[in-house]
Amino acid sequence: MKHVSLLLNSIASRKLIYGGLLLVAITGCSPEKASEQQTSAAAPAPATQGQYQVATAEISNANDFSLQQEPVYFSFYDLGIDSNDAAKLAVLVGDQVQASQSVDTDGDGALDGLLFVSDFAPAERKNFVISTDPAIVKPALKKQTQAEISIKEGGEWNGKVYEGGTFKNVDSVNPPPQYTDHSYWIRYEGPGIESDKVAYRIYLDWRNGFDIFGKKVSDVVLQNVGLDGYESYHHNADWGVDVLKVGKSLGMGGFGFWNGKSVELVSQTDSRSATITNNGDIYSGFRINYNGWQVNNQKLDMTAHFAMNAGSRLVKVNLSKTERLPNMAIGLVKHPGTSLLQGNQETSGYAWTYVASWGKQSLSGENDHLGMAIIFRRDDRAQQTEDETSYVSVMKDKGGQLEYYFLAAWEHELDGVKTEAEFKAYLDREVLRLTKEPRVRFESTLSAEAKKKPLTADVALNWTKALADSELDRKTLNYHYQGWDENRRRPSKFEYDVVGLQIMALQALNEVSPDARYVDAAEKVTGSFIADDGHIHTFEPELFSIDLTKPGDVVMVLEQRTGEEKYRKAVDFLxxxxxxxxxxxxxxxxxxxxxxxxxxxxxxxxxxxFLAQYAALYETGEQQHESFKEAVHEFVIAREQLRNPDTGLYYHAWDESKKAPWANKETGQASQYWLRGLGWYAMALVDVLDYLPESETELRKTMIDITQELAADLVRYQDAETGTWWQILDKPGAIANYRESSGSAMFTYFYAKAVNKGYLPESYRDVAIKAYQGLINEFVTVHKDGKISMTDQCLVAGLGFGRDGSYDYYMTERIFSNDAKGNGPFIFAGVEMYKLLKQ
Known part of the structure; x- marks a missing residue:
């Protein structure tokens, strides 16, 4: 069984949902599609198995507080099925059917996955079955979300005002050129969206205002709002009331362009249109297309997708632009007497945080409190500022894409937030919930069937080639100079992961299974960064980042393969x-x-x-010996400063000055044993030994001694159930901890290669085989198109700049799929396992 974090909270950043789960590109869906979305409520159901079982999932709450109606999403691609099966899908815990809905998360008019919701106690773990069993009864669920657009028909235009007629709900609208504010044509002036908590509307005109309908009931109400014109919803009613004065501000979570002094709203466009993409019981959404937005001396098209889940105040916003636009602004209306609140800024860049306002800013009464917030990933914001009307968060441009949330909490809603302290506590919990997503161990029936073959050398090689080939088709070749780093959402650089590690892994695979694509990838990707004079594009020598040395391994391969002088100049420079x-x-x-x-x-x-390989290839005599000594010394000092003799494990890092916030003030050591950190060290041991000649007897003995010591220590932390290892090595089963694939692959490679090379005795052969089988069983998803994905990869982890090195910090970093830091070791491990099993 594999583990992936496939939650709706992160849909916009994935399309293979961390298995690939790609960036949301927002287009539309018809009401016919929306009406096809199935829903279900908790009810007894028969056990499901055999031909009807689609997948199983073990899901655990990663937080020490409870979760209500927590959304979990699996793409049809990961489930290994077609959208044709959508209407048949049901989700069970034991014999209880869970509320579920087939959804169109990218707004392209086609259902793409299954969403279900479930409650979790603190740290609770549940087992789910996804089935198409026709015997399962799926009773109707109370409608908790809604998206709608309503326009008048039967009247006529008189200038900019539409006179007469009656409102009719439609699935999409393209306003005519004369349409503007207060035209009395679109009910409440734009599309609306709501949950059982709160409702919102967006003005589909030059104001692009984001407004709030405070609700006093949990029923959906938008279908009854504004039927008699604009005035009625400004007065208190049984259902609630319009609670926000937007004016010319960003309103409730709106967006625009920051020109350095103020926000320019999305006002000047050639046209705009809106489309309902989902209108289901537990998930609804709509899309707005802004065509020909004139801003910053350029013209671009932009699409915004808005979605809500049942039981939540949050609206998920995904923005997609055809052109890059610096200084995109999001924010909140700035009313007098409000308090500006900010979430934790000393946290990981990928963690969610917020900007919020609280105060007597409701239209519904002089003493009504209203809280508003935008939630975004910390590293996405460039600066916090304000203009005359709005609190403004200026965001970085990451390839024309931006995802964030907005929310409002009115004190008169059911179980409403009454005080600023309550509002801040609620926001702090929401960003934790978004950051520490539930841990999901998932296995589709398609994947399970593919894994039934006994492990042989050829089976290991086939798995290895399957991931390598899948990634070549997906994105590896896009990392060339002036290309695009999809996972980090930035231009590609001369960096260690794809340009170094993954391309090097392809060269190792080519040695046992020759393929021109693997050879060509080295020149197309890594080689593209080397200019004719040997200059390395994007390399920053004065940064002295040891990470940036890693692609030099591939550059040496290219120099040896081609003999081209530019490659020799580049490696000499490194x-x-x-x-x-x-x-x-x-x-x-x-x-x-x-x-x-x-x-x-x-x-x-x-x-x-790199240092050892360079010495072996290009140096001789005493110079070569000194380089070998320097390389080996790095392992020795790492062992001296980072290894805990009581556990045999190595801390992630050491600060000699003991000044870093994460460093122990007495030892300078970090506090945690991070799996991939020690995985890097383990791989380096067996790789450096490749270049130390037999004549370097003492140096080789030092390296082999460390290898044997580490091998004996690591096996004590290997997970007995799966053969893999945990993100924080010495805390298996702790809340939020999970079995992590990139480090597990690194240890698999370490054991298999060390046995193959004779550094470890044959008794470790079974350890390597168990680890590799665990990689396949736990972390591989097979897709219907024949591609595979590697899941449960910690995207990145480090220390400093908001990363405090605590256990909780490592639990907040994103869990990803198909990232080079896992792909490369998986390929390396597969090559060594192929060699091991061929013996």
């Missing part, structure tokens, strides 16, 4: 830069200049195989 690299007093390479005096386990892998 070697000279290592000579200038700052070091600790004991000689360990700093991780980079912005992390002074710090040795990280990561850096041992990034620099030492």
């Amino acid at each position: 070697r000279e830069n290592l000579k200038r690299h700052p070091r600790t007093s004991g000689g360990a390479f700093w991780h980079r200049s912005t992390y002074p005096n710090q040795l990280w386990l990561d850096g041992v892998y990034m620099g030492m195989p």
